[in-house]
Structures are given as C-alpha cells and as structure tokens.
Amino acid sequence: MSKLGEPGLFTLSSEEPEDVPTTPPDTTLTSTDTLLTGATASAYARTVHRVVDDVAARFAAVDQPWSGASRVELTALVDAVDLDSPGIGTGGALRETADLYATHAVWFHDPAYAAHLNCPVAIPAVGAEAMLAAINTSVDTYDQSTVATLMERRLIAWTTERIGLTAGDGVFTSGGTQSNLHALLAARERALTGPDGVRLTGAARHGLQGRLRILATAASHFSVAKSAMILGLADDAVTSVATDAAGRMDPAALADALAATERAGAVAMAVVATAGTTDRGTVDPLARVAELCDATDTWLHVDAAYGGGLLVSPTRRRLLAGIERARSVTVDFHKTFFQPVSASAVLFRDAADLARTAWHADYLNPVEDAAEVNQVDRSLQTTRRFDALKMWTTLRAIGPDGIGAMVDAVCDLAAAVHADLADDAELRLVCGTDLSTVIFRYQPDGVTDAEADALVPAVRRVLFDSGRASVAKTVIDGRPCLKLTLLNPDVTLDDVRRVLTLVRDAAHGLLAGRELADLAAPPCRDVHPHLARTTTGDPR
Numbered sequence: 284m285s286k287l288g289e290p291g292l293f294t295l296s297s298e299e300p301e302d303v304p305t306t307p308p309d310t311t312l313t314s315t316d317t318l319l320t321g322a323t324a325s326a327y328a329r330t331v332h333r334v335v336d337d338v339a340a341r342f343a344a345v346d347q348p349w350s351g352a353s354r355v356e357l358t359a360l361v362d363a364v365d366l367d368s369p370g371i372g373t374g375g376a377l378r379e380t381a382d383l384y385a386t387h388a389v390w391f392h393d394p395a396y397a398a399h400l401n402c403p404v405a406i407p408a409v410g411a412e413a414m415l416a417a418i419n420t421s422v423d424t425y426d427q428s429t430v431a432t433l434m435e436r437r438l439i440a441w442t443t444e445r446i447g448l449t450a451g452d453g454v455f456t457s458g459g460t461q462s463n464l465h466a467l468l469a470a471r472e473r474a475l476t477g478p479d480g481v482r483l484t485g486a487a488r489h490g491l492q493g494r495l496r497i498l499a500t501a502a503s504h505f506s507v508a509k510s511a512m513i514l515g516l517a518d519d520a521v522t523s524v525a526t527d528a529a530g531r532m533d534p535a536a537l538a539d540a541l542a543a544t545e546r547a548g549a550v551a552m553a554v555v556a557t558a559g560t561t562d563r564g565t566v567d568p569l570a571r572v573a574e575l576c577d578a579t580d581t582w583l584h585v586d587a588a589y590g591g592g593l594l595v596s597p598t599r600r601r602l603l604a605g606i607e608r609a610r611s612v613t614v615d616f617h618k619t620f621f622q623p624v625s626a627s628a629v630l631f632r633d634a635a636d637l638a639r640t641a642w643h644a645d646y647l648n649p650v651e652d653a654a655e656v657n658q659v660d661r662s663l664q665t666t667r668r669f670d671a672l673k674m675w676t677t678l679r680a681i682g683p684d685g686i687g688a689m690v691d692a693v694c695d696l697a698a699a700v701h702a703d704l705a706d707d708a709e710l711r712l713v714c715g716t717d718l719s720t721v722i723f724r725y726q727p728d729g730v731t732d733a734e735a736d737a738l739v740p741a742v743r744r745v746l747f748d749s750g751r752a753s754v755a756k757t758v759i760d761g762r763p764c765l766k767l768t769l770l771n772p773d774v775t776l777d778d779v780r781r782v783l784t785l786v787r788d789a790a791h792g793l794l795a796g797r798e799l800a801d802l803a804a805p806p807c808r809d810v811h812p813h814l815a816r817t818t819t820g821d822p823r
C-alpha cells in the first residue's frame with residue numbers, strides 16, 4: 284500500500300491516531316506515492332475527506348472574521364517553515380498547512396466580514412471545485428477538454444442570452460481585471476483596424492495608438508486605467524467623464540467628452556460604463572450611454588463585475604436596462620453569483636470581436652484547425668481552469684432564481700442598513716447605493732471633519748487588528764469614508780448592527796484616548812474592551 288494510504292497522516296477524527304510525523308515517513312517517497320493516479324485513488328479520497336472534515340469543523344467554529352494575529356506573529360510562523368527540509372508526508376504537510384493557513388485565513392462567511400467584494404461560496408460550486416481540481420482539465424483545446432469546452436460554451440451562451448447579446452460569444456477569465464483587459468484589447472484592435480478590415484501595422488498603427496482614448500468615470504475600476512497602461516496607450520489615454528451627485532456617469536458630460544475627444548484629433552476607442560461601481564455600488568445609465576455610443580460608433584464596454592448578479596435578480600434586473608446594447612461586458616461570477624475565486628467571464632456582442640485577439644500555434648491550434656472548438660482561440664490564457672463547472676453546478680443546484688434571491692437579499696440588507704442609519708447621531712451616511720455597499724463616516728456633533736477623516740483609517744485598523752470585524756475604507760468626493768460591502772445573504776440587520784457597534788466602540792475608544800496619535804504603531808486593538816483580542820490564533 285502507498286505511504287499516503289496509511290491512515291493517520293492527517294488525522295482529525297477521534298477514532299484515529301492524532302500523531303502527525305514531523306520527520307519524513309519514508310525518505311524514498313516517490314511520485315507513485317504522491318501523484319493522483321488510479322493506484323493512489325483511495326489515498327486521495329482519504330486525504331481529501333480529512334481536509335474537508337477539518338475545514339468543515341473550522342467553518343462551524345468560526346466566530347469572527349479572522350484570528351487577529353499581528354503581521355509580526357504571522358511572519359514568524361511563515362518563516363519558521365523550512366521549505367528545503369525533507370518532506371514530512373502528505374498528512375503532515377496538510378496538517379501543518381491547515382494550522383498555518385486555515386487558522387489565520389480571513390473567513391468571508393463570517394457575519395462580521397463586510398470589507399471587500401468577497402462572498403460566501405455556494406456549496407455545489409465547492410463540490411465542483413473539488414472535481415475540477417482533481418481531474419485538472421485545461422479548457423484550452425478541445426482535445427484536452429472535450430465536454431468541458433462544450434459546457435463552458437453553453438454557459439457562455441446562457442450568460443450572453445441573459446444579457447441580451449443573443450448572437451454573442453465570450454470566455455471565462457480569472458477575474459474582472461482580466462475581463463476588462465480582454466474587452467479593451469479587443470476594442471483597441473478594432474480601433475487599429477483599417478477601413479479595409481486589415482489590422483494596421485507600423486507607423487500608421489503607432490501613430491493612431493497614441494491618440495486612442497478610453498472614456499470612463501473616476502469611479503470606474505482601476506483595472507481600466509491599468510489596462511490602458513498594459514495596452515500601450517498614452518499616459519493620458521483615460522478621460523474622466525463627470526458624474527452626477529450619486530456618482531453615476533452623466534450622459535451630457537459623456538456627450539461633451541466624446542465631442543472634445545474628436546475635436547482634439549483623438550479617437551474614442553471605448554466608453555466604459557460601470558454596472559455596480561466598486562465603492563458606491565451604483566449603475567451608470569446604460570441605455571443613455573449606449574445611445575451616445577451608437578450615435579458615434581464608439582465601443583461600449585459595460586463592467587458588470589459587481590452588478591452582474593442583477594442578471595438573475597427577480598426584482599432588480601431593470602437596473603441593467605441597456606446592457607444588451609454593449610459591445611462587451613464583464614461579469615464576475617465570484618462576486619454576485621457566490622462562486623469561489625476565480626470565476627469571471629468577458630462577453631462580446633459580436634463573435635468576430637473575440638476573434639480579433641486570437642493567436643495560432645502549430646502545436647496547439649494551427650490556422651488550418653480554426654474550425655475546431657478550441658477555447659484557447661478566445662482566451663488570453665493558454666492553460667486555463669475549468670471554472671465554468673462551478674457556475675454550471677450552482678445553476679443546476681439552485682437555478683438562476685435561487686442565485687437571484689441571494690442577490691436580492693444582499694441588496695435588501697443594504698437598503699435596510701441605509702434606513703437604519705438615516706437618522707443616526709454618530710454614523711453619517713455619505714451616499715446611497717444601487718447594490719449592497721454602505722458608505723459612512725463616524726462624525727457626531729462636535730467631531731471636526733479633520734477628526735472624522737483621521738478616524739476612518741484608525742477605526743478600520745482597530746477592527747481589523749482585533750479580528751472581530753472587517754470593514755473597508757475608501758475616499759468619496761475627496762473625503763475618507765468607511766465602507767461595508769454586504770455580500771452575505773444570510774447576514775441579518777442585527778449582524779450588521781453588531782459590526783456598527785464595534786465601529787462606534789472603536790471610535791469612542793480612539794477619541795477618548797491618546798491612540799489617534801499612535802496609528803503608525805500597531806497593534807492598537809486595545810482601545811476598547813470590546814475589541815481586545817481574545818483568540819491567540821486557532822479559531823477552533
């Protein structure tokens with residue numbers, strides 16, 4: 284029997300020995316013991332069951348977002364692992380890894396985690412993740428993926444139909460950043476194609492490339508500006524379009540910006556509208572933006588990384604009206620579709636736009652095989668995870684309405700929190716949302732703007748260092764603000780109130796004490812008894 288097959292190497296159950304070897308169980312351990320094959324299948328099953336049991340026990344026991352260990356403590360734990368020492372066996376390695384990683388990970392399912400765009404994940408998706416990780420399909424060529432390619436393509440078709448891009452195409456990506464980059468690459472290639480349909484080259488290409496502009500609001504995701512840099516556009520390629528008071532793109536300002544771009548001898552390569560801005564969670568007026576893009580024959584990219592979940596919302600789908608007029612769309616399944624990282628897609632209205640970025644290699648997808656269904660023709664990646672399987676399984680498990688109900692739940696929760704804070708004497712709402720963020724400042728009467736500014740990073744830091752709650756900070760209209768991103772449909776208003784109580788406690792402690800002066804020197808978690816760290820690491 285393989286060494287990996289021996290019970291007890293990664294044992295958590297009480298029936299089995301707890302001992303985990305700290306020295307190699309057998310220094311002659313070979314690939315046949317370690318790699319997942321037919322011969323090691325039962326060892327694989329035992330190993331993964333134990334990991335799953337351990338993680339499940341941790342999920343059940345978690346009572347705060349993370350351990351609150353300081354960076355100094357964590358660095359020491361990480362550095363203590365000798366990566367050059369002989370192997371300690373699969374069981375020992377997984378045990379050690381769980382003690383390090385799982386013990387100090389940030390748990391997005393905890394009700395007091397409300398910082399970034401991270402969601403609790405759907406169990407069917409996690410099951411599918413186990414399947415795809417073990418089988419290890421690469422969705423690049425058909426001969427490496429067969430049915431997986433067909434399933435991904437079916438899911439892409441499902442997504443384009445939901446958007447209304449009925450003849451569209453697309454591909455799964457690693458995230459919204461890659462989806463935005465891919466869309467803007469295709470837009471750049473379209474802009475750099477001559478009237479004869481031939482890709483410009485040489486001086487003509489370089490001359491025009493320097494004059495390409497992307498029009499987006501300041502609230503668009505930073506990956507838009509980063510894409511401009513990666514795509515070799517000019518330093519000033521991203522033109523900021525003004526917004527209304529709620530932070531949504533102002534169509535009149537867009538019309539002006541399009542006209543000004545042309546007057547300046549530049550070319551609007553793309554307009555990027557955001558369906559769910561990262562901070563305010565607002566949706567740009569897509570239909571009016573689309574009208575302007577149509578009138579000027581400008582590529583419209585809709586970044587629905589956050590708002591994509593509205594596609595299945597039973598009550599809020601109307602917020603996306605006009606998205607069907609986009610030329611490309613980003614949808615992040617690992618945000619509002621409750622999928623494990625990573626799962627995103629970029630969708631195109633016209634399959635020919637996707638072909639603009641195709642590349643052919645003799646060994647993989649030669650031109651003469653172009654009729655074959657090779658997803659590598661559509662992707663910026665070559666080897667690529669079969670992330671679509673997770674979304675597929677989730678859809679089959681709970682259906683689109685089941686996902687939509689969860690999207691509605693987080694949006695309803697955000698609305699309830701907004702209503703709750705409307706007259707709050709200490710926490711002042713800064714703006715509204717179309718989705719599920721809450722942006723506010725701690726500023727009761729008597730606290731100056733400058734003090735409220737300073738409290739934002741301090742409160743966030745105190746909460747994070749305590750491990751008890753995690754909230755985010757951002758800047759709105761030039762002023763620092765605290766932010767909750769609510770993406771857990773099981774969280775209640777009372778759960779959020781508890782987080783907000785910790786925010787108030789932290790602010791009271793900071794204002795009462797000297798700690799505001801000491802922000803650079805962590806930890807500052809002891810400013811209030813409610814925020815003292817109680818765990819030393821292991822949340823079990």
Ligand SMILES: Cc1ncc(COP(=O)(O)O)c(C=O)c1O
Pocket residue numbers: 400457458459460461463504506557559560561586587588589615627
């Ligand atoms: C609007 C928007 N677009 C794009 C992204 C980038 O997505 P990812 O982190 O999946 O790359 C984000 C991330 O928060 C986002 O909010």
